[in-house]
Amino acid sequence: MERIVDIATDGRHLSAHRGFLVVSEAREEVGRIPLDDVAAVIIHAHGITWSTSLVVALAERGSVMVLCGANHAPMAVCLPLEGHHGQNARMRAQWEAGKPLAKQLWREIVVAKIRWQAAVLASRGLSTDAFDLLARRVRSGDPDNVEAQVARRYWPLLMGEAFRRDRDAGGANGLLNYGYTVLRSLVARSIVAAGLHPSIGIHHANRGNAFALADDLIEPFRPLVDAMTVLLMARGCTEVTPEAKRAFAGLIALDLASDGGTTTVTVAAGRLAQSLARCFELGNASNLVLPRPPTAIELAGLGALAT
Structure with a gap:
């Protein structure tokens, strides 16, 4: 099944590496998931950073990144510009x-x-x-x-x-x-x-x-x-x-x-x-x-x- 990746811990960094979404803290990897398995990345925590290459890799796969407020409601969503041949x-x-x-x-x-x-x-x-x-x-x-x-x-x-x-x-x-x-x-x-x-x-x-x-x-x-x-x-x-x-x-x-x-x-x-x-x-x-x-x-x- 495609996965919803929720980032709820402060201070994490998200990046793309060899087909994986990699989650790091203090330059140490704490987890990874194949980008092809990701339906959406939902970010709740503060102080989260991410690389441009990750956003591009998600967009290429039609996946979305959602930024949430303190009430857990979405404040912004990053979506790909191209989604269908027509x-x-x-x-x-x-x-x-x-x-x-x-x-x-x-x-x-x-x-x-x-x-x-x-x-x-x-x-x-x-x-x-x-x-x-x-x-x-x-x-x-x-x-x-x-x-x-x-x-x-x-x-x-x-x-x-x-x-x-x-x-x-x-x-x-x-x-x-x-x-x-x-x-x-x-x-x-x-x-x-x-x-x-x-x-x-x-x-x-x-x-x-x-x-x-x-x-x-x-x-x-x-x-x-x-x-x-x-x-x-x-x-x-x-x-x-x-x-x-x-x-x-x-x-x-x-x-x-x-x-x-x-x-x-x-x-x-x-x-x-x-x-x-x-x-x-x-x-x-x-x-x-x-x-x-x-x-x-x-x-x-x-x-x-x-x-």
């Missing part, structure tokens, strides 16, 4: 896509997210009848903001009435931030590999957001992080510990069902990005290949990752 044509189609297509695509993504949220709640024995009803009410572009209506029901059921989603808070929110960072880097890489530009979103359009499209496509996958966070909290893990990081990094290899048989989250993200590129080229939202909601058995696999 990049120019696909980016042009992406840029010229009309609002009706963007609204249809966003509807499909919101419906998928709601169904994933319902699957997570159902795996915990909770009723999801209201979620099924709300999913059917989502219209093109979600003008009624059904996504927010679902969120107001979802978080209290999953995390308890006292929980409030706050990107700047610690505890469960810090765990969520870190998990979303892992999946955001995976989705961003898939977007570039599909020849699309991550800053041209279909719904998220904040002028300061260089990864608007990644924030669009991550939505169906977010409930995986939510479910993992609940498991970790239940086991007494309330901060972003090394064990928690390993658990979230393992999500990219979690098995999911698809039309072509069992696949992984990594492959599902790649298929989603590739299918979105085809939607832009053909002007048809029906080509979007969204991941199926996980079954209770598939979600049970999170328990092994959380140990």
